[in-house]
Amino acid sequence: MVKQRRLINLIVYIVLIAGSFIMLAPLAWTLSTSLKNQKHVFDIPPQWIPDPATWLNYKDVWAKAPLLYGFMNSAIVVVTVLSVGLFVAAMAAYSFSKFDFPFKEGIFLALLGTMMIPYSVVMIPQYIGFSELGWVDTLLPLIVPGMFGNIVTIFFFRQFMQGSIPNDLIDAAKIDGCGYFRTFTTVALPIVKPAIAAQAALGFMGIWNDFLGPLIYLHTPERQTIQVLIASMQSNYISTSNYPSLMAASIIALLPVVIVFFFAQRYFIESLAITGIKG
Amino acid sequence: MKNKTPGYRRKEIIWSLIFIAPPILGFLIFSLTPLITSFGLSFMSWDMFTPAKFTGTENFRYMLEDEKFYKSLYNTIFLLLGVPLGMIISLVLAILMNRSLKGISIFRTIYYIPVISPIIAVSLLWQWLLNYDYGIINEFIWNILGIQGPNWLGDPNWVKPSFIIMGLWGGVGGTMVLYLAGLQGIPSSYYEAAQVDGASRWHQFKHITLPLLSPIHFYVVVMGVIGTFQSFSQMYILAADGGPEYSGATIVYYIFQEAFKYFNMGYASAVAWVLGILIFILTLFQFRLSKRWVYQE
Numbered sequence: 001m002v003k004q005r006r007l008i009n010l011i012v013y014i015v016l017i018a019g020s021f022i023m024l025a026p027l028a029w030t031l032s033t034s035l036k037n038q039k040h041v042f043d044i045p046p047q048w049i050p051d052p053a054t055w056l057n058y059k060d061v062w063a064k065a066p067l068l069y070g071f072m073n074s075a076i077v078v079v080t081v082l083s084v085g086l087f088v089a090a091m092a093a094y095s096f097s098k099f100d101f102p103f104k105e106g107i108f109l110a111l112l113g114t115m116m117i118p119y120s121v122v123m124i125p126q127y128i129g130f131s132e133l134g135w136v137d138t139l140l141p142l143i144v145p146g147m148f149g150n151i152v153t154i155f156f157f158r159q160f161m162q163g164s165i166p167n168d169l170i171d172a173a174k175i176d177g178c179g180y181f182r183t184f185t186t187v188a189l190p191i192v193k194p195a196i197a198a199q200a201a202l203g204f205m206g207i208w209n210d211f212l213g214p215l216i217y218l219h220t221p222e223r224q225t226i227q228v229l230i231a232s233m234q235s236n237y238i239s240t241s242n243y244p245s246l247m248a249a250s251i252i253a254l255l256p257v258v259i260v261f262f263f264a265q266r267y268f269i270e271s272l273a274i275t276g277i278k279g
Numbered sequence: 280m281k282n283k284t285p286g287y288r289r290k291e292i293i294w295s296l297i298f299i300a301p302p303i304l305g306f307l308i309f310s311l312t313p314l315i316t317s318f319g320l321s322f323m324s325w326d327m328f329t330p331a332k333f334t335g336t337e338n339f340r341y342m343l344e345d346e347k348f349y350k351s352l353y354n355t356i357f358l359l360l361g362v363p364l365g366m367i368i369s370l371v372l373a374i375l376m377n378r379s380l381k382g383i384s385i386f387r388t389i390y391y392i393p394v395i396s397p398i399i400a401v402s403l404l405w406q407w408l409l410n411y412d413y414g415i416i417n418e419f420i421w422n423i424l425g426i427q428g429p430n431w432l433g434d435p436n437w438v439k440p441s442f443i444i445m446g447l448w449g450g451v452g453g454t455m456v457l458y459l460a461g462l463q464g465i466p467s468s469y470y471e472a473a474q475v476d477g478a479s480r481w482h483q484f485k486h487i488t489l490p491l492l493s494p495i496h497f498y499v500v501v502m503g504v505i506g507t508f509q510s511f512s513q514m515y516i517l518a519a520d521g522g523p524e525y526s527g528a529t530i531v532y533y534i535f536q537e538a539f540k541y542f543n544m545g546y547a548s549a550v551a552w553v554l555g556i557l558i559f560i561l562t563l564f565q566f567r568l569s570k571r572w573v574y575q576e
Binding site: 008009012013015016019020022023024026027029030033042046088089091092094095096099100101102104107110111114116117118119120121122123124125126127128129131145147148149151154180181184205208209211212215216227230231234243246247249250251253254257258261265268 | 290291292294295296298299301302303304305306308309310312313314316317320327372375376378380386388389390391392393395396397398399400403404405407408413415418448452505508509511512515516530531534535538539544547548551552554555558559562
């Protein structure tokens with residue numbers, strides 16, 4: 001029995017390692033190419049370890065395209081949307097899970113129903129509206145809608161709050177003379193910190209990696225988010241076949257995501273699993 | 280009983296409404312109003328520069344004759360093949376990773392990295408990997424099999440399989456995590472009981488694992504179908520102008536082109552509505568169907 005188990009474990013390891021190679025090889029290839037000279041790019045057989053390795057491609061794309069602006073624009077969108085959006089979502093979720101008011105379930109279901117509306121249906125009128133306001137080519141169309149709270153986040157927080165905030169605690173705060181808003185900020189918010197962290201991690205990815213919205217609204221390179229800027233590199237800044245530079249740009253876009261993921265890994269997997277199963 | 284006094288009730292209701300006001304307002308401004316506008320627009324012809332013209336069902340009639348519409352619809356449906364493929368691979372991975380092995384969490388992280396990678400980085404990378412002449416995949420095929428690989432992104436027959444491969448690479452990690460969570464929720468006593476009854480491994484899988492995971496299958500199918508119907512970015516980056524013979528365009532790509540390249544706002548709205556209704560019907564259909572196969576506790 002033990003022998004058989006060992007054998008199975010060995011096979012599982014081999015399969016998983018082979019799979020890991022498929023998962024990581026493309027990314028390793030990106031990294032390797034970004035460190036190569038243009039003339040070594042098409043070497044046959046392919047060189048996995050660049051020789052000689054060079055940072056010049058990074059310097060080159062950084063100098064040619066306004067990547068720093070791209071970073072800043074993406075960061076502005078992420079920070080404003082997450083800080084306001086998560087707070088607002090937590091507030092609404094608190095109301096849906098701990099308050100009693102008429103048509104509560106109905107309103108909640110109606111909000112949930114909006115998850116069904118594909119972005120492409122509302123995208124055109126939204127574009128028209130924002131262009132009437134003169135907001136095209138600014139970050140506002142990407143920021144403002146996000147500040148009203150995302151329904152998936154509200155749903156997630158509500159599930160979490162129903163189980164984790166004891167009603168007694170809320171009543172105790174009331175008796176101590178705490179108002180509704182203060183009870184929310186001093187009692188509820190600290191308890192739901194893990195849920196907020198999870199949604200912040202997921203939200204960061206979603207916003208940082210968003211493409212369609214920024215593509216529609218942002219036209220001037222200095223005003224674009226990092227994703228749109230990099231997508232436009234091929235046509236605007238470097239030739240299509242300059243793979244080392246393109247790959248360097250890809251790594252630059254990937255880096256913040258990998259860093260955030262590294263630090264918030266636990267939250268990702270947890271929140272994904274929770275949303276998936278209870279959703 | 281103090282909680283039931285009318286003054287208290289009124290106060291609580293007012294505060295509840297203040298708390299839920301932002302998402303409600305957001306819904307009215309950014310969902311409901313656009314939805315109504317878009318519906319109205321779909322019966323109009325408008326380029327944003329000259330006044331809009333009411334054209335009745337003209338947009339929908341034109342759609343039925345537009346070859347690009349059919350192509351992008353067909354392409355999108357073809358890409359749905361990636362949903363069951365992804366489920367099978369993810370489930371197998373999840374089962375492998377559900378063993379208590381040393382270092383298993385490292386594998387979980389590795390498989391999850393493509394999921395979080397920006398679609399731009401991923402697309403630029405695959406564009407090269409899949410290159411006909413000097414892509415590393417064809418290089419690999421040549422070395423192993425001694426034949427020239429397909430012209431992935433340049434051949435109308437291979438564009439969609441390319442997207443499916445990319446999608447699998449980028450997506451199985453996410454689904455795997457869901458399945459893993461599901462597997463860990465199945466009580467081991469079920470398997471023990473089955474073993475006592477002499478059920479084979481395959482029988483245990485078929486009669487315990489698969490049915491108990493059915494809520495997750497359901498979630499993955501619904502989200503997968505919705506996601507596929509909304510796919511856009513890879514197509515925009517990898518299939519310039521829809522790719523060879525428009526074989527790489529999805530419906531959202533088609534809407535995007537009509538709206539933001541040709542400024543046919545009315546027509547694009549009409550297509551968007553058709554897409555919305557399609558997604559709605561498909562989702563509803565899946566919910567109906569789910570009553571027959573999704574296991575309820």
